[in-house]
Amino acid sequence: MATSASQTLRTPSLKNPSLSLSSKPFLSSAFSVSIRSRQNRGSRPLLVVVSAGLDAKPTILVAEKLGDAGIELLKDFANVDCSYNLSPEELCTKISLCDALIVRSGTKVSREVFESSSGRLKVVGRAGVGIDNVDLAAATEHGCLVVNAPTANTVAAAEHGIALLAAMARNVAQADASVKSGKWQRNKYVGVSLVGKTLAVMGFGKVGTEVARRAKGLGMHVIAHDPYAPADRARAIGVELVSFDEAISTADFISLHMPLTPSTTKILNDENFAKMKKGVRIVNVARGGVIDEEALVKALDAGIVAQAALDVFTVEPPPKDSKLVQHERVTVTPHLGASTVEAQEGVAIEIAEAVVGALKGELAATAVNAPMVPAEVLTELKPYVVLAEKLGRLAVQLVAGGSGVKSIKVTYASARAPDDLDTRLLRAMITKGLIEPISSVFVNLVNADFTAKQRGIRITEERITLDGSPESPLDFIQVQIANVESRFASAISESGEITVEGRVKDGVPHLTKVALSFAGRSISQV
Ligand SMILES: NC(=O)c1ccc[n+]([C@@H]2O[C@H](COP(=O)([O-])OP(=O)(O)OC[C@H]3O[C@@H](n4cnc5c(N)ncnc54)[C@H](O)[C@@H]3O)[C@@H](O)[C@H]2O)c1
Ligand SMILES: O=C(O)[C@H](O)COP(=O)(O)O
Numbered sequence: 389m390a391t392s393a394s395q396t397l398r399t400p401s402l403k404n405p406s407l408s409l410s411s412k413p414f415l416s417s418a419f420s421v422s423i424r425s426r427q428n429r430g431s432r433p434l435l436v437v438v439s440a441g442l443d444a445k446p447t448i449l450v451a452e453k454l455g456d457a458g459i460e461l462l463k464d465f466a467n468v469d470c471s472y473n474l475s476p477e478e479l480c481t482k483i484s485l486c487d488a489l490i491v492r493s494g495t496k497v498s499r500e501v502f503e504s505s506s507g508r509l510k511v512v513g514r515a516g517v518g519i520d521n522v523d524l525a526a527a528t529e530h531g532c533l534v535v536n537a538p539t540a541n542t543v544a545a546a547e548h549g550i551a552l553l554a555a556m557a558r559n560v561a562q563a564d565a566s567v568k569s570g571k572w573q574r575n576k577y578v579g580v581s582l583v584g585k586t587l588a589v590m591g592f593g594k595v596g597t598e599v600a601r602r603a604k605g606l607g608m609h610v611i612a613h614d615p616y617a618p619a620d621r622a623r624a625i626g627v628e629l630v631s632f633d634e635a636i637s638t639a640d641f642i643s644l645h646m647p648l649t650p651s652t653t654k655i656l657n658d659e660n661f662a663k664m665k666k667g668v669r670i671v672n673v674a675r676g677g678v679i680d681e682e683a684l685v686k687a688l689d690a691g692i693v694a695q696a697a698l699d700v701f702t703v704e705p706p707p708k709d710s711k712l713v714q715h716e717r718v719t720v721t722p723h724l725g726a727s728t729v730e731a732q733e734g735v736a737i738e739i740a741e742a743v744v745g746a747l748k749g750e751l752a753a754t755a756v757n758a759p760m761v762p763a764e765v766l767t768e769l770k771p772y773v774v775l776a777e778k779l780g781r782l783a784v785q786l787v788a789g790g791s792g793v794k795s796i797k798v799t800y801a802s803a804r805a806p807d808d809l810d811t812r813l814l815r816a817m818i819t820k821g822l823i824e825p826i827s828s829v830f831v832n833l834v835n836a837d838f839t840a841k842q843r844g845i846r847i848t849e850e851r852i853t854l855d856g857s858p859e860s861p862l863d864f865i866q867v868q869i870a871n872v873e874s875r876f877a878s879a880i881s882e883s884g885e886i887t888v889e890g891r892v893k894d895g896v897p898h899l900t901k902v903a904l905s906f907a908g909r910s911i912s913q914v
Contacts, residue, residue, distance in 0.1 A: 445465075447485060447488075449488070456736070479501060488513065510532060510747060512532055513535050513739040513743040535739070537735045537738035540731055542594040555697065583607035590642060611634070611639070613629065614629065614646070640667075646674060647828025681712050781825060783888050784821070784826060795870040800865055802853065803859075814865065816836035818865075819839065862891075867887070884904065886903075886904055
């Protein structure tokens with residue numbers, strides 16, 4: 389083992405970036421930004437910029453209503469076709485004449501859309517956060533960049549959550565319908581007060597934080613559950629981070645703000661409704677899929693849940709005869725969380741800038757995928773890319789709630805000279821593994837550093853240069869999370885360090901070390 393060098397990751401400059409908008413099929417759905425082959429290594433940057441290659445003005449199809457400011461920005465750069473309410477067939481016909489497409493959540497951008505574009509479609513812009521209506525795998529395979537607008541509707545979603553909370557507590561929707569039908573039922577619609585009640589915010593991210601802040605202003609006692617949120621951010625606004633069970637069992641009101649991921653799907657189910665206080669009230673402006681809707685109907689009928697207010701549904705629009713929608717004690721809105729004039733204007737500008745930038749060949753900080761990695765680079769790095777993501781995922785799964793993940797150290801041991809091995813793809817994959825399981829963000833080579841920085845995660849990288857043959861790019865990769873509590877050290881109150889390490893043998897990634905070290909003592913080591 390020879391030298392060791394350490395450096396702190398800084399977000400790379402996004403000026404004059406080098407994003408290749410290749411129309412070739414992707415080898416990996418995870419990352420798809422072109423990387424120069426090793427022969428070209430000397431001429432940085434590693435990300436290759438190839439302009440969109442558009443000879444004439446590009447054409448952008450806006451398939452759902454977008455704020456005027458965004459349309460004006462688009463028109464400065466491209467021909468803009470605003471065609472709303474297209475049938476799937478009409479969309480497929482039009483798309484072959486378009487370089488970019490902008491949608492909200494109401495348009496399904498299916499595999500057929502990408503296939504029909506015959507390689508002309510280079511960017512899909514989702515004017516909002518969720519991209520569940522875009523077939524990302526198909527986009528990636530067709531070399532189409534997908535960008536979204538993750539921040540401009542945060543406040544709107546939080547305000548809608550608060551609107552539903554208050555409307556539910558005071559039966560506003562039911563009473564309105566009653567008066568309009570000619571009745572005057574003052575005793576029937578006696579509500580409950582918010583002041584002094586406990587609100588559990590489930591998911592303390594962008595929207596959850598804003599809801600908590602507003603609920604405090606209404607005099608509520610606010611607790612939150614988010615295994616990955618930093619405790620100091622919660623403390624700063626007077627919110628206590630608690631366990632899932634404590635949150636749902638002590639709350640008078642529960643407001644959902646976590647992303648829909650495999651681990652949050654139907655997280656409110658029969659088992660968890662049974663743990664709640666009788667008479668609890670639930671608000672959901674996140675995603676319909678986080679609630680088992682059948683279980684919610686049962687909990688409403690059993691009186692466990694007194695009321696629910698829902699903006700989102702597992703299937704949208706929900707069936708007309710949905711028992712949940714028709715339930716007397718349920719207030720519903722048609723996915724209006726982002727629908728304010730201000731948010732739509734902000735989203736329109738955010739998405740227009742991202743789409744125009746991408747068409748110009750600039751790196752998009754809100755990209756959710758990116759074009760292909762050349763075969764020769766990917767072939768060599770492929771098992772390490774898989775290893776890197778798995779190490780990130782494992783490390784974050786070992787973290788207990790409370791203190792949050794802030795400081796990551798990545799060590800690469802290699803016999804290659806530091807200049808001979810660009811670790812950005814690996815670092816991005818570790819970041820992807822760390823962040824994706826705990827958020828609604830899609831992390832890729834383009835946005836990994838940006839996303840880590842935005843979440844207050846500091847990543848330092850260290851290179852250990854080994855003696856020996858530089859044939860293989862790496863000997864091992866080690867990921868260390870400092871100052872965290874581990875799920876497996878519940879008897880220990882101090883925070884400590886979690887270390888995971890892996891190697892690639894015969895092209896297959898292997899986990900070679902898991903170590904938990906607290907207050908200088910090693911708690912467990914594999
Ligand atoms: N109704 C609407 O119109 C509307 C508008 C905007 C956002 N949304 C939805 O709201 C949700 C939150 O959006 P955001 O922008 O705040 O996202 P975000 O990524 O900023 O926050 C999500 C938070 O959830 C946390 N989390 C992850 N897994 C969790 C778990 N198992 N338990 C508790 N917390 C967990 C993450 O740590 C993160 O802090 C998303 O589902 C988004 O799609 C809906
Ligand atoms: O994901 C989002 O941003 C929200 O759910 C809002 O979606 P919309 O802009 O399609 O209403």
